[in-house]
Amino acid sequence: MDFFKVVSIEEAREKLINNFKDYKLPIEEVDILDSLNRVLAEDIISNINVPEFNRSTVDGYAIKSSDSHGANESMPSFLNIVGEVKMGENTNIKIKSGEAVYVPTGGMIPEGADSVIMIENAERLDENTIAVYKAISPGENLIFKGDDIKKGELVLEKGKRVTSQDIGALAAIGISKVKVYRRPKFYVISTGDEIIDIDEELEIGKIRDINGYSLSALIKKIGGEVVDKVIVKDDFDLLKEEMEKALSLSDIVLISGGSSVGARDYTYDLINSFDDIGVFVHGVSIKPGKPTLIGRANGKAVFGLPGHPVSAIIVFKVFVEHFIKELIDYKEEIRKTKAIMDFNVHSSPGKETYQMVTLEERDGKLYATPIFGKSGMITLLSKSNGYIVIKSHEEGVTKGEEREVFFL
Amino acid sequence: MDFFKVVSIEEAREKLINNFKDYKLPIEEVDILDSLNRVLAEDIISNINVPEFNRSTVDGYAIKSSDSHGANESMPSFLNIVGEVKMGENTNIKIKSGEAVYVPTGGMIPEGADSVIMIENAERLDENTIAVYKAISPGENLIFKGDDIKKGELVLEKGKRVTSQDIGALAAIGISKVKVYRRPKFYVISTGDEIIDIDEELEIGKIRDINGYSLSALIKKIGGEVVDKVIVKDDFDLLKEEMEKALSLSDIVLISGGSSVGARDYTYDLINSFDDIGVFVHGVSIKPGKPTLIGRANGKAVFGLPGHPVSAIIVFKVFVEHFIKELIDYKEEIRKTKAIMDFNVHSSPGKETYQMVTLEERDGKLYATPIFGKSGMITLLSKSNGYIVIKSHEEGVTKGEEREVFFL
Numbered sequence: 001m002d003f004f005k006v007v008s009i010e011e012a013r014e015k016l017i018n019n020f021k022d023y024k025l026p027i028e029e030v031d032i033l034d035s036l037n038r039v040l041a042e043d044i045i046s047n048i049n050v051p052e053f054n055r056s057t058v059d060g061y062a063i064k065s066s067d068s069h070g071a072n073e074s075m076p077s078f079l080n081i082v083g084e085v086k087m088g089e090n091t092n093i094k095i096k097s098g099e100a101v102y103v104p105t106g107g108m109i110p111e112g113a114d115s116v117i118m119i120e121n122a123e124r125l126d127e128n129t130i131a132v133y134k135a136i137s138p139g140e141n142l143i144f145k146g147d148d149i150k151k152g153e154l155v156l157e158k159g160k161r162v163t164s165q166d167i168g169a170l171a172a173i174g175i176s177k178v179k180v181y182r183r184p185k186f187y188v189i190s191t192g193d194e195i196i197d198i199d200e201e202l203e204i205g206k207i208r209d210i211n212g213y214s215l216s217a218l219i220k221k222i223g224g225e226v227v228d229k230v231i232v233k234d235d236f237d238l239l240k241e242e243m244e245k246a247l248s249l250s251d252i253v254l255i256s257g258g259s260s261v262g263a264r265d266y267t268y269d270l271i272n273s274f275d276d277i278g279v280f281v282h283g284v285s286i287k288p289g290k291p292t293l294i295g296r297a298n299g300k301a302v303f304g305l306p307g308h309p310v311s312a313i314i315v316f317k318v319f320v321e322h323f324i325k326e327l328i329d330y331k332e333e334i335r336k337t338k339a340i341m342d343f344n345v346h347s348s349p350g351k352e353t354y355q356m357v358t359l360e361e362r363d364g365k366l367y368a369t370p371i372f373g374k375s376g377m378i379t380l381l382s383k384s385n386g387y388i389v390i391k392s393h394e395e396g397v398t399k400g401e402e403r404e405v406f407f408l
Numbered sequence: 409m410d411f412f413k414v415v416s417i418e419e420a421r422e423k424l425i426n427n428f429k430d431y432k433l434p435i436e437e438v439d440i441l442d443s444l445n446r447v448l449a450e451d452i453i454s455n456i457n458v459p460e461f462n463r464s465t466v467d468g469y470a471i472k473s474s475d476s477h478g479a480n481e482s483m484p485s486f487l488n489i490v491g492e493v494k495m496g497e498n499t500n501i502k503i504k505s506g507e508a509v510y511v512p513t514g515g516m517i518p519e520g521a522d523s524v525i526m527i528e529n530a531e532r533l534d535e536n537t538i539a540v541y542k543a544i545s546p547g548e549n550l551i552f553k554g555d556d557i558k559k560g561e562l563v564l565e566k567g568k569r570v571t572s573q574d575i576g577a578l579a580a581i582g583i584s585k586v587k588v589y590r591r592p593k594f595y596v597i598s599t600g601d602e603i604i605d606i607d608e609e610l611e612i613g614k615i616r617d618i619n620g621y622s623l624s625a626l627i628k629k630i631g632g633e634v635v636d637k638v639i640v641k642d643d644f645d646l647l648k649e650e651m652e653k654a655l656s657l658s659d660i661v662l663i664s665g666g667s668s669v670g671a672r673d674y675t676y677d678l679i680n681s682f683d684d685i686g687v688f689v690h691g692v693s694i695k696p697g698k699p700t701l702i703g704r705a706n707g708k709a710v711f712g713l714p715g716h717p718v719s720a721i722i723v724f725k726v727f728v729e730h731f732i733k734e735l736i737d738y739k740e741e742i743r744k745t746k747a748i749m750d751f752n753v754h755s756s757p758g759k760e761t762y763q764m765v766t767l768e769e770r771d772g773k774l775y776a777t778p779i780f781g782k783s784g785m786i787t788l789l790s791k792s793n794g795y796i797v798i799k800s801h802e803e804g805v806t807k808g809e810e811r812e813v814f815f816l
Contacts, residue, residue: 032606033634036625050786053612087642088602090612106602106715108613148786156790163816164629168622168717169790172615176606194496194514198440198584204461204498205516207580214576217444221572226441234495307514309576333793334767334774335815337745359742366742378458378556382564382577385741407743408571 006283008392009318009352012294015280016319017326019296025181025251025327032170035162037223038180039328044156046173049146054109058141061100061122061130062113065138076123076131085110100130109142116141149173159329181328186219187246188212188229191239191257191267192307195231210309210378211256218316222324224252239270247274247298252320256305256312264291267304271295279304285392287351289315310381314354317387317408336386336406339368345397347390356384357405368405384408414691416800417726417760420702423688424727425734427704433589433659433735440578443570445631446588447736452564454581457554462517466549469508469530469538470521473546484531484539493518508538517550524549557581567737589736594627595654596620596637599647599665599675600715603639618717618786619664626724630732632660647678655682655706660728664713664720672699675712679703687712693800695759697723718789722762725795725816744794744814747776753796754804763805764792765813776813792816 007015027041056062063079071077079100083093085107093101095112103109103116118141121134149155155169156162162180170178190212196202197209209231216226227250232242246253255267272278274297281294288311293304303320305312324330339359347353357368371384386405390397397403415423435449464470471487479485487508491501493515501509503520511517511524526549529542557563563577564570570588578586598620604610605617617639624634635658640650654661663675680686682705689702696719701712711728713720732738747767755761765776779792794813798805805811 032621033624033628036628048610051615052610055615087600088613106600106615163790163793164622164625165721165786165790165792165816167625168618168721169786171606171621172618172717172786174606174610174616192495192514198579198582202456202460202582205496207459207463207514208582210576210580213440213579214572216441217572217575220441220444309580313573313576334745334769337742338774361742366746378573378577378580382571382573384573385571408573 006285006290007281008285012281012284012292012319013322016294016301016323019277019280020301020323020327023299023301023327025184027179028182029177029179031177032167032175035170035178035180036164036167038162038183039223039330040156040158040160040162040178041181041328042179043154043158044170044173044175044178046149046151046153046155048149048173049151050149050172051143051145051147054113054145055143056103056105056107056109056116056141057143058116058118059105060103060116060118060141061132062095062103062109062116062142063100063132064095064097064113065115065136065140067097068115068117068132068135071132071135073133076133078125079130079132081124081128081130083110100132114138157331159331161330161333183223183225184252184324184327185225185227185250186216187227187250187253188215188219189239189242189246189253189255190229190231191234191255192231193234195257197231211305211307211312214309214313215254215256215305215316218313222321224324234266236266236270239266240273243270243274243297247300251300252323253297253300253302254305254316254320255302257307264293264304267293271297271302271304274298285351286315286318287348287353289318289354290351292319294319309378310356313381314387318354336404337366338402339366339405341388341397341399341401341403342367342369344399345370345388345390347394347396349395350392352392353390354387355390356381356387358384359386359405366405368403414693414698415689416693420689420692420700420727421730424702424709424731427685427688428709428731428735431707431709431735433592435587436590437585437587439585440575440583443578443586443588444572444575446570446591447631447738448564448566448568448570448586449589449736450587451562451566452578452581452583452586454557454559454561454563456557456581457559458557458580459551459553459555462521462553463551464511464513464515464517464524464549465551466524466526467513468511468524468526468549469540470503470511470517470524470550471508471540472503472505472521473523473544473548475505476523476525476540476543479540479543481541484541486533487538487540489532489536489538491518508540522546565739567739569738569741591631591633592660592732592735593633593635593658594624595635595658595661596623596627597647597650597654597661597663598637598639599642599663601642603665605639619713619715619720622717622721623662623664623713623724626721630729632732642674644674644678647674648681651678651682651705655708655710659708660731661705661708661710662713662724662728663710665715672701672712675701679705679710679712682706693759694723694726695756695761697726697762698759700727702727717786718764721789722795726762744812745774746810747774747813749796749805749807749809749811750775750777752804752807753778753798755798755802757803758800760800761798762795763798764789764795766792767794767813774813776811
């Protein structure tokens, strides 16, 4: 085996990106309701104005605002009603000074009118006359054509994750389908002679596959697809066979486990056994996650993740998620908060440390309690809802200190 | 129509809960990988210890720690190798003082051993002997049986939304299926003579259905199912017909639109036209969202949401989401942050004001910019990623003030 060359997180990410410069996920078109949480592969530009017409925001009378000037409760203006606009219908009425037209909320404002007097501020005296009891300004109680979205305007940017509000915006401009990146396809391999699947009888000495499940769930959470999830014994030939299949069916292969030195060697040799670059990251100065392997085989990205469940999740977030974001020009969103540390945490200088925490609110303040555990500590992990990052030049964090917590 | 009796948010929520005391969502069993983001309908208790045996966390030799006492680089302890534990296998070896057994990471610790000396700190002198160069303490480099999860321990609580880490925990204890609440079924009705669907030709005077889409997306986001999404003209008989169908097929009916006074009357009369409690909330002191209607018809919850897209989203979050959480004993999670207000916002005293904001990070600090808009302003809405709440006794927020921002 090559010498274990530990690199920084930044170096590892750089190598990862450089080795997959030309790898792009295909683009597909989906109905907007199916685009929730997908990432846009196109800029969305509006072909229309929203609204397409000057639109009333109240029930009232469309008027020239100048006709209301000076009007008040004791000295109203009197205007002639020259028509009524029906909801959802076009109108050809043109308003002149001294005239008013009834318009419902959402109705079209007739030409010549620049404002709407609310029914509460007007009184219908007879079929043809209203009294206006309030002075209003141009633009009052209406939205002008294009006020909301202008024709030609960039509404949503390529790389944006589609939210429910975005789907509303797409509907507003009449776009029913959008181009999004195809979900990245993953193949998840758990290795180890001691690993058994969830429904297998638990013999002494064996443990259940945790990573296969938590990684598959993480993949689904970030919008990926799990092509398959398998357990393979520490046998090079079996691993090679599974890997061939994995590389042909997926975009990204995750191999987890191999916590013993022998198993790590297998994964390393396995990635290098294909006719490609092979392993290009072999050890990262991250805690937990040091023995991480990253390589390229048959043109696909392969990640060798630690067997430890917490480490596997951290390495997934730091490298796999990062890689996907780069593949699809994904714009990062702010999903973090600040919290007061409720404990001292010591870190290893020279390593970037990721520490899982549980957030708790007391007296309107957020506190973060670090979650420690010798190894698995899966119960505690399931209680954590975020993590803090301690940079490699720091020595740890101090109780009472305020730090950023990233949501899991 | 009854007098418009505006109630506070708390009063409205209380009426809502009281009128649906006995309404529960059915429970269904799903595979754990399909349980991501679903809400548990049962407490999960472990039937096993994790690990089921004392387990090594390193590659090394299992020993009695007392045998290493006093050992150092210049004065090692010498121990007899009495066997080797194979990965994933049971072992019957019992260690006595002066003995050592090779154990790989994850391997079972033989009886009698209380610690593991790492291979880095030991040297194999011949087939039967090692030199131990370091003193270790009991429990070092191993996890004891049940250290991670104890048999009988409560692992996940009823009402918890299942995360990817939780799925890992379920796998660890051999649980492949869990009971979760069935997704709440929604029927989404947009009303208004001016509303047309996304693929219809846009005539002047009409506008596209935004709420049908953004509400459907919000429903999917919170784990609900949209049975159907329809547009109905402002015609009582058509609405009544659609409503009959909606009530028979779904748990919750959302009627949005009806921004004009006439349309609001329709929705009100519609909800009251069934043989049940009818409308029990008619106006809430919330901004935006005052004209909200909440009622019960044929035993189901019906929400009359404002036609304005931002208002509809706010009312959905404040009442519909709250209602679902109550239905399924959902434990609220912390999904908020603090940010510095980048603007002054004036609010209406006596009303709880919900103000959409965009978060932005500058020099390591989070700033929130309120999003204003006369009406729809759907482009701006799609730029917002959270909201602030201004309580009814407050007059607004001041630029520079730090406040809580809830993620959308």
